[in-house]
Amino acid sequence: MLEVPVFDVAGKKLGAEKVDPAWFGGIVRRRLLHDATLIYQNNLRAGTHNVKERGDVAGSKKKPWKQKHTGRARAGTKRSPIWRKGGVVFGPHPRDYSQDLPKQMKRAALDSALLSKFIDGEATVVDALKLEKPQTSYVVGALEAIGIKESCLISIEQADETGRKVWLSARNIPRVHSLPVADLNALDVLKYKRLLLTKDAFNALVKNRRDGVAFVVPASKKPAKVEQAPRAPWRSRKLKGLKLVAAQVAATKKPAAASKPAAKPPSKKEGK
Numbered sequence: 001m002l003e004v005p006v007f008d009v010a011g012k013k014l015g016a017e018k019v020d021p022a023w024f025g026g027i028v029r030r031r032l033l034h035d036a037t038l039i040y041q042n043n044l045r046a047g048t049h050n051v052k053e054r055g056d057v058a059g060s061k062k063k064p065w066k067q068k069h070t071g072r073a074r075a076g077t078k079r080s081p082i083w084r085k086g087g088v089v090f091g092p093h094p095r096d097y098s099q100d101l102p103k104q105m106k107r108a109a110l111d112s113a114l115l116s117k118f119i120d121g122e123a124t125v126v127d128a129l130k131l132e133k134p135q136t137s138y139v140v141g142a143l144e145a146i147g148i149k150e151s152c153l154i155s156i157e158q159a160d161e162t163g164r165k166v167w168l169s170a171r172n173i174p175r176v177h178s179l180p181v182a183d184l185n186a187l188d189v190l191k192y193k194r195l196l197l198t199k200d201a202f203n204a205l206v207k208n209r210r211d212g213v214a215f216v217v218p219a220s221k222k223p224a225k226v227e228q229a230p231r232a233p234w235r236s237r238k239l240k241g242l243k244l245v246a247a248q249v250a251a252t253k254k255p256a257a258a259s260k261p262a263a264k265p266p267s268k269k270e271g272k
Helices: 030-043 103-120 136-146 161-170 186-191 199-210 234-252
Strands: 002-007 013-019 123-126 152-156 176-180 194-198
Touching: 002 103, 013 199, 030 103, 030 186, 103 123, 103 186, 123 136, 123 199, 136 161, 152 161, 152 186, 152 199, 161 176, 194 199
Parallel strands: 002 123, 123 194, 152 176, 152 194
Antiparallel strands: 002 013
8 A cells, every 4th residue: 555645734744645556557557658648748739830832932933044055053943942942842731630549548547647656755635725815825835835846736626616716826836737636637647746636636536546436527517418309310311301402493493484376377268
């Protein structure tokens, strides 16, 4: 069993919480952490880089000089990539770098990151962070009292009013970030040297990993349920679409004007 020290805001040690490595996978999967970190970082890339090729740069398409009898090298256009201010060959263009990470791999990577913090003694539990109003000096004093001088990730139980006060108080501190325990990910846990969990966040994390109890999520963050009517089978939808198109075509056609009967030529009797 691993032990995680518990402090109060004043820096007084209150005891230690026990953590079983089996709750977090038992081992630290370094290769999985590497792959998950790369995927998270790729998903943060905008992918808006772009260069101008020879067809994009400004300049005439006219041949600078004739092909022969000038003593100069052959040239076809001033926008050639070998010329100054010419196009760029094989340069980057806008693309999507995002990758999908399966849920089981995402959870296993987070477990390995948390377990590494527990094993290395870089995780700490604070009794409570109770703020009447957002106050940066309160969080700074708590970190100094506990002995955290490096970069730190503060994990709160949920993004409620109390969690918002902690976030507002910590967002202006360099190298300090706060996240609800339900939003933790492997990249953020590894990015910061120290991990500081509130007592409620630590208990929620242990219950989730040990007993399978879901995290508490505020009602404002739950996705709204949209009820959709059952769709008709594909064939019936296709026939309905064809009938609709036929009706529209028929409505656009104008009815033909009634033609008058042709006059009959006069008979021989009438002529006489």
